[in-house]
Amino acid sequence: MKIKNTVTLLLFLTSFSFFAQNNKTDEKREKIKAFKVSFLTTELELTPTEAEKFWPIYNAYDDRQFELRHLKMKTYLNKLDDDNLSSMTEKESVALLSQMEITDKELFQLKEKYMSNLKKVLSAKKILKLKKSEDDFNRKLLQQYRDKAAKD
Template identity: 60%
Template sequence: MILKKIFLLFLTISFCSYAQDGLKEKKDQIKALKVKFFTSELELSASESEKFWPIYNAYDDKQFEIRHQKVKTYRYQMRDNILSKMSEREASALLSQIESTDEELYQLKKSLIIDLKSILPKVKIIKLKKAEEDFNRKLLQQYKDKQDRK
């Protein structure tokens, strides 16, 4: 779970480092890969797919928006030279912000599951969870492989 949070934080921070145009392009590329991967892994019927994608895309966009907005505010404060000078009061405030963001993301995920229960069998919702994890691992591996080639 912590590894997943670190990966998602890393992914979000790497997104934040691109210019806005580059960000949109990368996000669109990842989204296209995700659609292809999930479609294969979930084996959605045409009817399920028609209902699933609008719900999932809204969730995914909101999740990205939350991470992009919130992590942008943390990123500066989490630099080593600032962390080493941070008071307990400042650390407490930052930690509260992080906890609040985590709670917001948890509630968003919970809402997604509730929405999906009305259109997908529960087994496919569990497959979605696995597909998300597998996709993130695959994406991270591709990133590592790309860095190794440089």
């Protein structure tokens, strides 16, 4: 479980480095998204009917999740650098913590809605296979990132 959380955290943090460069960011994100679609399509073995219903649900969830994590969390992380944190008042700290909790709740509610929608389209077994495939994809992406960093 700790490895899974570490991988998630690393992917989350590396996504910020990808998004530091705006134009290249969209390009990289689109490449990663295309790679992910290809990977998941192969792994899930969706029927045409399942795929037709699954992809709009998945893409809407993925886009909203990205928006919440990238836009909101980036703002929080900028405020949490050492200089800002040490000069932050208690009231500002409470407000920031509250904003972070609200974002966490939004992410949780988004995940609940996503799961509810998936259950209408896919079997429980395929949903579990999706989760495993996403984890496999994230590990593969992280490994590629590490391999590239080692070469540079």
